[in-house]
Amino acid sequence: MANTLIFKDIDFSDQVSADFLVDVSKLMKSQELPNKHILHSEGTICNYFFIIHTGLARAYYFKDGKDITAHFAIENSTITAIDSFIQRKKSRYNIELLEDTTLSYIVYDDLKKLLDDKPHYEKYARIFLENIYIDIAERIEDLLFHSAKERYAKLIQKFPSLLQRVNLGHIASYIGITQETLSRIRSEK
Amino acid sequence: MANTLIFKDIDFSDQVSADFLVDVSKLMKSQELPNKHILHSEGTICNYFFIIHTGLARAYYFKDGKDITAHFAIENSTITAIDSFIQRKKSRYNIELLEDTTLSYIVYDDLKKLLDDKPHYEKYARIFLENIYIDIAERIEDLLFHSAKERYAKLIQKFPSLLQRVNLGHIASYIGITQETLSRIRSEK
DNA sequence: GTACGATTTTGATATTTATCAAAGAGACTC
DNA sequence: GAGTCTCTTTGATAAATATCAAAATCGTAC
Numbered sequence: 001m002a003n004t005l006i007f008k009d010i011d012f013s014d015q016v017s018a019d020f021l022v023d024v025s026k027l028m029k030s031q032e033l034p035n036k037h038i039l040h041s042e043g044t045i046c047n048y049f050f051i052i053h054t055g056l057a058r059a060y061y062f063k064d065g066k067d068i069t070a071h072f073a074i075e076n077s078t079i080t081a082i083d084s085f086i087q088r089k090k091s092r093y094n095i096e097l098l099e100d101t102t103l104s105y106i107v108y109d110d111l112k113k114l115l116d117d118k119p120h121y122e123k124y125a126r127i128f129l130e131n132i133y134i135d136i137a138e139r140i141e142d143l144l145f146h147s148a149k150e151r152y153a154k155l156i157q158k159f160p161s162l163l164q165r166v167n168l169g170h171i172a173s174y175i176g177i178t179q180e181t182l183s184r185i186r187s188e189k
Numbered sequence: 190m191a192n193t194l195i196f197k198d199i200d201f202s203d204q205v206s207a208d209f210l211v212d213v214s215k216l217m218k219s220q221e222l223p224n225k226h227i228l229h230s231e232g233t234i235c236n237y238f239f240i241i242h243t244g245l246a247r248a249y250y251f252k253d254g255k256d257i258t259a260h261f262a263i264e265n266s267t268i269t270a271i272d273s274f275i276q277r278k279k280s281r282y283n284i285e286l287l288e289d290t291t292l293s294y295i296v297y298d299d300l301k302k303l304l305d306d307k308p309h310y311e312k313y314a315r316i317f318l319e320n321i322y323i324d325i326a327e328r329i330e331d332l333l334f335h336s337a338k339e340r341y342a343k344l345i346q347k348f349p350s351l352l353q354r355v356n357l358g359h360i361a362s363y364i365g366i367t368q369e370t371l372s373r374i375r376s377e378k
Numbered sequence: 379g380t381a382c383g384a385t386t387t388t389g390a391t392a393t394t395t396a397t398c399a400a401a402g403a404g405a406c407t408c
Numbered sequence: 409g410a411g412t413c414t415c416t417t418t419g420a421t422a423a424a425t426a427t428c429a430a431a432a433t434c435g436t437a438c
Contacts, residue, residue, distance in 0.1 A: 167415070184417085
């Protein structure tokens, strides 16, 4: 659930940042898509970086036949098959919508061209990745040191609406437990 | 144990990359330091990015009074208090040497100045972070889907020398189990 | 070589979570 | 509103790992 606010750590008071925002906006295209729409399928290279305006998406993959949620993207969050988008390899992720959704997207080649043309914009890619790093490091610590119960509590504290909006099974796999265990946790107190 | 080869994904055949390497080299200073030397203490902002040439360092922090290893850096790896180095906040990590070590380091302000002067170098910061991302994503998957036994096996497969070089307790905390459990895993078969 | 401190192993038990199976509850179709 | 499908809960049991305590081993200083 990284990157809740896309450009949250960018100081847009300077000219370069303002220019960057304008140039990126020009590349972005908007779309409305229905629930269950597949944004990306595993085994293909992901060429899109999505920004969710309203609605909900999730990235998931299959591990020993089980459907595992790797990432949720709610309003004002971003999502892509990050393994593929970064490494330009076939992705192991699928991305699907869990609600009717309005989103924007940027095409990889357009973004790459922009960064090649204006290398000083690389700074924003770096900042974006730094933010991903911070989120993901927190998640590792969560997995190492918090019980299933604590991980669940933290998740709904951070994203209270999630519980009403997605299946238990998706939440359970996201925090690394079975659906049955999550059901029991929930029924306590 | 991210970033084993520092510049592994950089194509140095082009002129910009060659220039970058030269400029970074100019910023780097070398040092020999003894075992147990403290490279960084928690609660302070980390201004150094270390590259270990020979020897061994680890980053650790305290969680409920327990010493938890977050990262090992062996030969040709890098280490810093990444939370602090990225965010310029007080770090929760300590970094110590576990062997006599030769290393180089880059001062944050020097690196920042270089990136400000030559923004097209930001690309390398981005690539570095992408590599961190890939390592760390693998670690999450490890924690979610592999048993303690499997995590241990993977670790020593990747870094066979580690077992001879560091305490069991450090390895155990790195893979998220107790020392006793690791000892039992090791004594099996 | 003995003694001391640090590290690792072993033992007994408790806790957490998974697994497998089945029942219950909701939502939608006709 | 009966039937069907999906999602969630509940129950019984098993497996993995933690905890607490103590013993064994190792390394080093003297």
